[in-house]
Structures are given as C-alpha cells and as structure tokens.
Amino acid sequence: MIFWKLFYTFLRIGIFNFGGGYAMIALIQNEVVTRNGWMTMQEFVDMVAVSQMTPGPIGINVATYAGYTAVLHAGYSAPMAMIGSCIASFSVILLPVVAMILVTRFLMKMQDNPAVQTMLKILRITFIGLIAAAAILLMNVESFGSPTQDTTQFILSIVIFLAVFVAAFRYKVSPILLLVLSGVAGYIIYGLILPA
Amino acid sequence: MNNLGTIEKKASLWTLFGAFCKIGAFTIGGGYAMIPLMEKEIVDRRGWLDKETFLDVLALSQAMPGIFAVNMASNIGYRLRGVLGSVAAVLGNILLPIAIIILWATCFRYLQGNPIFEAVFKGLRPAVVALIAAPVFTMAKTAKLSWGNIWIPIVAALLIWLLRVSPILIIIAAGIGGYLYGRYLERKEGAA
Numbered sequence: 001m002i003f004w005k006l007f008y009t010f011l012r013i014g015i016f017n018f019g020g021g022y023a024m025i026a027l028i029q030n031e032v033v034t035r036n037g038w039m040t041m042q043e044f045v046d047m048v049a050v051s052q053m054t055p056g057p058i059g060i061n062v063a064t065y066a067g068y069t070a071v072l073h074a075g076y077s078a079p080m081a082m083i084g085s086c087i088a089s090f091s092v093i094l095l096p097v098v099a100m101i102l103v104t105r106f107l108m109k110m111q112d113n114p115a116v117q118t119m120l121k122i123l124r125i126t127f128i129g130l131i132a133a134a135a136i137l138l139m140n141v142e143s144f145g146s147p148t149q150d151t152t153q154f155i156l157s158i159v160i161f162l163a164v165f166v167a168a169f170r171y172k173v174s175p176i177l178l179l180v181l182s183g184v185a186g187y188i189i190y191g192l193i194l195p196a
Numbered sequence: 197m198n199n200l201g202t203i204e205k206k207a208s209l210w211t212l213f214g215a216f217c218k219i220g221a222f223t224i225g226g227g228y229a230m231i232p233l234m235e236k237e238i239v240d241r242r243g244w245l246d247k248e249t250f251l252d253v254l255a256l257s258q259a260m261p262g263i264f265a266v267n268m269a270s271n272i273g274y275r276l277r278g279v280l281g282s283v284a285a286v287l288g289n290i291l292l293p294i295a296i297i298i299l300w301a302t303c304f305r306y307l308q309g310n311p312i313f314e315a316v317f318k319g320l321r322p323a324v325v326a327l328i329a330a331p332v333f334t335m336a337k338t339a340k341l342s343w344g345n346i347w348i349p350i351v352a353a354l355l356i357w358l359l360r361v362s363p364i365l366i367i368i369a370a371g372i373g374g375y376l377y378g379r380y381l382e383r384k385e386g387a388a
Contacts, residue, residue, distance in 0.1 A: 016261060016368075018367065020264055030362065034360065046317055046321070048328070049321070049323070051297070052224075054296050056221075057265040057293065085301070086294065093263060097267075097282065099261065100260055100267050118382055119371055120374070122371075122374030122378075123374060124335075125345055128339065128352075129353040129356070130356065130363050131331060135332060136357050144321070144322055144325075160319060183319050186317065186320060189315070
C-alpha cells in the first residue's frame, strides 16, 4: 500500500541523512524517482525549484511535495494526496527528532568521542559524492533539452547552468535570487522571444 | 536543567510554537538560511538560550541525522520545555511550509501545460541542476579534501551514478568504515 511505503521510505531517508538539505535531495531522488518511480526526473527538478522558493526547510518541502505526487500517481484523489504529503513530511522527521531528544538527554558526551568524530567527518565527505551523483543524474534531456532536437534550448540551458553555477559557487549569490532570475530569463526567452 | 545550558527566561509551549512558526515562515532557501533569524529570535529577542549554548545546539544539529532546521527546533524545544516543547517547536517550524507546499502541489497540476509556466520552468531547470552541483564544490573546499580521502566521494558518486548502488548502503558503509577507522587506525597513525 502506497501510504505504508511512503512512511517507510521517508523514515529511512530521514534517519540516513547526515549531509544537509542538498544531501536530502540526493536521497529523495534515489528513493522517489529511481527506485519507486513516483515521479519523473523532470517533475523532480521542478519540485526542487519550487521547494527552494517557498519558505521552510528544503528537506520538509521536498518530502511534502514527493508525498503528494506519489499518492496522486498511484491513482488516488487530491485529498488523499494531502494525506500522503503529511505522512512523508512527518515520517522524515520522526526518527531524527526522537534521536535528538535521546541524545540531548543521555548522550551529550558521545559527540566528543574521537571515533564518532572521525565517523561524522567521513560521512560528511561521503555526502559530497552523493550530491555530486544527484547533480550528474539530473544533467539529462528533461532538464537541459535535447542537443539534437532542441539545439537552441540545449545551448541556452548550458549558458544558464554555467552562469548560475559561477554565481552560486564563486560569488555566493542567494539561490532564491538566482532562481527568480532564471525563471524570468526562461519567460523572456521561451515565452516572448522564441515563439514569435 | 543546568547541564542543558543556561536558560534565562521561561517559555510557554504556545510561545515556543509561535516563535518557530515565525522562523519557519520567514526563511526561504533552506535550513542554513534559518540560523540568523533563529539566533535573533531565540537568543536576542526572547533570551531563551545564551549565545554559547546556541552554538552548541548548532553543532549538535549538524552532527545528527535528519533535517538541520528541524533538529535545531527539536533540541531547543526540548531544552526549554522537555518532550512537549520539542514537539511544539518542530510543529511550529514545519506546519506552514507543509501547508504552502500542499497548496502549490494542488495548483501545480492545473498550471502544467500552460505555455508561460512551461517557459519559466525551462529557465529554472538548468538553474536547479547548477544549484545542486555548486555545493559539491563548496563542501569539497570546506572539508579540505586531500589526496588521502578524495577517493571517498568519487567512489561514492561513481557507485551511485554508474552502478545504481543505493546511497543508503553507501552511507551505512561509510559510517561503519569511518567509525572503525577512527577507533582502531587513526590513533595509531597519530602516535607513530
């Protein structure tokens, strides 16, 4: 049953995420798109765009959205999809919140254990690879357009990609501003200039 | 309560919920964007935690699994009002964002296929991919990757990308490997 599967899937995503919001995106991509086929890669990219531009933690936003779409794709109605949203976002935080309470209560010292320190350091390094794989998997026809069929869109996509990458990495421009600008650029290029 | 840090003022469950509602509603762009607002609200305005304890909470929230902002809320709520405080802070932090996304998801279906909407998203998609690619390099820089450990993220990425290995398996392997390395090998190397 889809609700049980959602619960179990997001429970796992929550407890295994040691790498922040983008790592969460990588984990959700694998579980929701690759493994369960609850949405397409393109829907996934659109969802990440929306999640970044609405308030709240990205992990919560992506989980809420994924829960909604998963239930809808399984053939249920919109109200049922809302229940899916709630299940996904609550199960993603359930175990971490319990773990946090237990750690705050009993195990504050565990943090200072050198072996735990090394483990966390190596986990953080590993997550760099996870996020890299998520980015590579998204460099596809759905996100960039086909180089043979829509050559113009493909080239423009590469330009937007490079501009946003440099602005985010080198100049630390805020992601929200970059997304707003890219959306406006998309509207001007594909909405106003190209169809005419 | 003293081992949990200095608490300057008492917080009611309701004010705790309200404070985190505000933090959740006004931060766009993810967990780390919440830090300044949280500090202002929790430390400066309400005086619930001192600055030092706030930094401890921050470090712990980064170390623990899950969602960073939710971990912060959960920890601060627990310090102030126990388990119920934790629940109140977490709910406050996520309720409004969840409601907004559900609203968005409902509208989204009707917007798909609309030419203006499609045009905007054609611009957004490559930007999203760039925004996911950029932190890879930022994180690689802050983690001070060396020739000794750069193979870890590279192998992880290749396993996921080419062999479709589940990221969760990789996390488990890295966690166990990291712990064992720290426990049995690292100290010996340091002593030698």
